[in-house]
Structures are given as structure tokens and as C-alpha cells.
Amino acid sequence: MIAGAAAMWKALPIAQRRMIVALLCAVGLANIAQPYPDLAPLQHGPTIALILATPWLLRRWPLSTSSVACIWLFLLLHTLGARWIYSYVPYDDWARALSGHDISSLFGTERNGYDRLVHFGFGALLTAPIAEVAGRHGGLPMRWSMTFAFAAIGLGSAVYEIFEWLLTILAAGETADYYNGQQGDVWDAQKDMAAAQVGSTLALIPLLRRRA
Template sequence: MSTQRSTVSARKPLSENDPSRTSTTPTGAPQSWMELHEPRVLFILTCVAMVVSFIGCAEVKIWFMEAAPVLVAIPFLLLRYRKFRLTPLLYRLMFLHSLILLGGAHYTYAKVPIGFWFQRMFNLKRNHYDRLGHFAQGFVPAILAREVLIRKEAVRKGAWLNGIVICICAACSAYYEIVEWWTAASGADDSGDFMGSQGDIYDAQWDMFLCVVGACCSLVFLSEKHDEQLAKIKRNEKF
């Protein structure tokens, strides 16, 4: 009898308030609290960062031009959240990238304080914060492009996938340089803060080169972790 009672007790369901209880995806697969709520937390933090970045920004017009990728991405991600939820790695990377973009939007890239700090420390000729921004322009979108291509089964994993991802990042960077040139040529960037070349005649080439370097580094160092999270998403979809 005691054995039967212990067995029944062991089978007692978890209470609704038990912290160890997990939620489920729409497909029924179990999800931890972090997996379920982390994207929402990052969304709230990004919105807070946008507000802080906008308050007291150097120039409102430049802020909107520099923060445009964040302003466009957030509504799109919200609309696709339930139908095409991304990996936690990608959400975290996009959050960090948004902070870099919003920092540049607040001060303008040529005047970000941490860039001046590095300039003094290493005796550099210019503020290199924009170089960080363009490295991230390849580092983060590489994982985004990789995830979409893999999950939509557009390209198989391997050399072709990596090559196409790098080409996508390079194309996006080149397009961004064309936008900068167009704003300068049209007079929309009369202060030169959006282009932010700081007198470097090879600024556009450096920007595109660093974007490609960022994409390559992302593929080398994050592909394995990314594959693990993609496999988990695939299991959840089949649950």
C-alpha cells in the first residue's frame, strides 16, 4: 500500500504556479521561460534604447536616417513573430546591432564618445566607431541570411550557402553606400554627418571590406551554435 501511495504521489501533476513548469509552442513542443519571453524582453529593451537615443540626439534628421534599419525591422519582426520565430542567437545579435546603430544615431558616428576614447588610446587619425558599425553590418545580417536560406530550404549547407550569405551582406553594404552617396549628392546630408567619411577617401571601400570581414567571422565562429538552435526549432515544428 505504501508503495502504491508513493507511486501516486510521484505522478501528481505540477501545480499551475510551479516555476519548473514549462510552456509550449503553438505546435505543442515544450519551451522554457527564457525561450518564450526573451524576444519580448529584448523588444522592450530595444524600444527603451530608441527613446533614450532619440532624446537629446545631435540632429533629428540624422537620427531617423541612422536609426532607419531599427525602425523598419521592429514592425516586420512583430508581424512575423508567430509564423516565423527566429533563433535566440539571432534575436540577441539583432539587439546588440540595434544598440550600435542607435548609439551612432544619437551622437552621429563620427562623434560617438567611445570612438574618441579608442582614438586617443591608440593614437588613431579618426573616430573608428563607424568601422564597428560596418563590421556589425556583416556579422549580424550573415546569421539572418543564413537562417532564412536554411529554414526556407533555398540552399543546402556548405560552401554555396556561405558564399551566398557573404554576397548578400556585401550587396547590402554596397546598397547602403549608394544611399549615403545619394543623400550627399542630393543635399539631404548637408552636414556630412550621415556619410561620416571624416576625410577618408577610401571610407566606402573600408566600410564594404569590414562588412565582408564581419560576415566571414560570423560564419566561422557562430555557425555551429546557430545549427544547434536551428535543429531545435526544426524539432519543435515537428513535435
């Protein structure tokens, strides 16, 4: 079993192996002096499971290094947000330290918007990999693979919002609002889904140009 896992690992391109190791290190760093230890397993557990399964997944369904890089960037965004359970990512503190100004004042926002950025990144970064899977492993022509990717982003966003709602009710209890990043906005789920679709739409533009 160990030999088989080692063989799958060695079969991956070196750039993909480096990304997997870097992501694993990022998850480890994100859990040093974890400020929300009770919620950390919910946030980081799926990422660790995916990291462990990645060598098998990429051997079964190979992807280009550019698509793996898109998935990797998205998971890095998630890992950063997961450290502060999204609602408390201190990007305003970082901006003030660098420039003396905070991002929230610049855009006139009161809520922490990092979760919205990651939902946008879900669409912007995962559309191309999904389209590649649909075309390369699903046999769809390019136009239909892009259509499928756009629809899959919408479906994935909706399923995630439902899953997040159920998970917070069952597992997060009184900390549900902190876990799911709603921050008191009753339309948070709809806005998150819209952000993902905007990101997906923008990601399709270079794909369409490449096709033309």
C-alpha cells in the same frame, strides 16, 4: 487589426519580445536631448519601422532566438551610433573617464572609428541570421546558405553605401558628410565594405566548425 497584431506579438518567444521592447526603449533614450535633431529621423526612422514590422516578420519567417539576438545587438550598436550620427560618438571621452586613456591614442587613429565598428558588426552579427534564413526558409544546404550569407553581406554593404550616397545628396544637403560618417576619407565606402566582409569571414568560422 489590433487583435491580429496582439496575437502575433504573443506568438513570439518571450526572450524575443523582451529584445524588441529593449530596442524600442534604447531608441527612445537615444533621442532624449538629441544633439543632432535634424538628422535623427534619417538615423532612427528605419529602426523604428523595423521594430514595428518585427512581429509580422518573425511570424512569417521565424528565426531562432540566437539569430534574433544577433540582429538585436547590431541594431543596438546602430542606435548608439545614430545618436551622435556616428562621426561624433564620444568613446574617447568614455575611455578617459574610465581609465584615463583614450582609444584613439592607443590605436594611433585620428578619425572617429565607431562607424567602422558597426560595419564590422554588420558582417559579424548578421551572417548567421542570413545563413539561417537561407537554409530554413530558402531550402539551401548549409554550405550554400553560408556562401549566400557571405555574398549577401557584400551586396548589402555595397547597396547601403550607394543608398547612403543618394540619400545624403537628396535629404541631408550640406550636412551629407556628417550624416554618412565619411570624415573626409575618400576611401571610406571601400573600407566600410571591407570591414563588413572581415566580420562575415570571422562569423563563418564557428559555423563551419559546427558543421564539421
